[in-house]
Amino acid sequence: MTEKLNVFAVRTLTQKEYFAPGHRACQGCAEVLAVRLVAKALGRNVIVSNATGCMEIVSSPLPFTSWRVPWFHVAFENTAAVASGIEAGLKVLMRKGRIPRKKIVSLAMAGDGGTADIGLQALSGALERGHDFIYICTDNEAYMNTGIQRSSSTPFGASTTTSPAGKVQIGQITWKKNMAAIAAAHNIPYVATACPSYPIDLVQKVKKAAEIEGPAYIHILSVCPTGWRSAPELSIKLGRLAAETGVFPLYEVDHGKYRLSIDFPKLKPVKEYIKLQGRFRHLTDDMIEQIEKRIRKEYEELKEKAAKGARDDSNRG
């Protein structure tokens, strides 16, 4: 219920910055905003393992670092494995009395490439083993830091350097991999999607994930003006549009129960989202309609699941 709070509620968040300014993210980067909010939500008792990717590059140019909390740079493949190792290690150290007993969150963070493509098996393993950690995927829908190569999270029709739009091909010809659904299929306690355009919602989801025992997965859509070929000042708007058009619905799966965080009476046409981005500029109206149809269908399915969750709730209550 807190998605539309954006005037004063954000000012009640902590003013401490655990992700320091002065990093080297592009203008209008929503991913770095998401990371800053996540860091704010978790506070200082956290150990971050960060896969290679934009966030690792911009936050740690030798000899500087933006992180005011313990931070590891790990390879693409093993983010979740390292995070689960950290969690296990902390548990043992606390049991042996080497460090005082307190809640220290193990946070794994990776981009969409490090989650949906390369790090998937480590993630799946860690989710299945049930480590008490948070995995955050900051999804900017391609390998942006190496120069916009397609990933399995790139949406249909997007033009990237390895799926260029031209006479032969219309850009990416596969649909976006639904990572949140894959994570939810592991039957873990908490899965959520979030977007930094809804800051309070994001912060509360991260806090909830930290409280819940067991693995939690949060998928954050982060608008990337460089790779999406959009204007930097539109990043927040694009994030909102993604939710309002149904392209990236915000929901959470709490112990198997779906709940839509924000349910719009009427979805906006997908074209409004698409026309602001240069990576979709080659799409014809037919293709946009095709995309819209698919997105509507997926949204309906999600809504059905959420309605079922609400019914279960009322039956029990």
Place this chain on the structure above:
Amino acid sequence: MIPFMIDGQPVEGKEGGNVLEVALDAGIEIPHLCYNESVRPYGACRLCLVEVSRRGRTRLTTACTYPVLEGIEVYTQTEKVLRARRMIIELILAMCPGDQLIQDMAREMGVHAVRFKQEDKDCILCGLCSRICEEVVGAHAIQFAFRGDRREMIPPFLGEAMNCIACGACVVACPVDVIKMKEEGDERTIVRWKRTLKMKQCKVCGNYFAPWFQLEKFRDQAKLQKDFFDVCYTCRT
């Protein structure tokens, strides 16, 4: 920066700061409920009690209201402090036995049974909601009513809080999460303050984005044109 000691660990605080924020920054855990950085410290919950030694004298005081002073020595884990904290959490637990956070905190501090008469309140009277409403929002919608053990945080005269703009800042800030907000159709309700406001619909997309009353107030204060809030934040160009 002013140097002083917490639990034998040298720390530094800004002038005008308080002991609690320095301690939390240095990773020294002090339990607290009524402290929020965006408002002035208030010292209502008393959970952040510490022992402060200054010029050879030692006293029990709340860390959130104690200013950073040069050469003071702060102790957060002495027997006296822990005993006082246990008593306070037991009293809070007796007042609000149903709060999950209070129960967890009590268990962590080693309080398992309550020796006092139990009440069935849910509000811990930290005053954070009213302080945020005053200092951050500037709406002055709610305040404490009555005194002593009858003190309560209620909407004025138990009616509707007429100044409330339903911004939801108190909903987010409440440490024990007892202020609830409901959104149904075109109405937003802050249940505890009995305040229901009609939401404004965006002229372009038709989504409800903020309460009428709130937007009118903003428009008044900032002297904006009449149609400034006709469209929602996303549809605005």
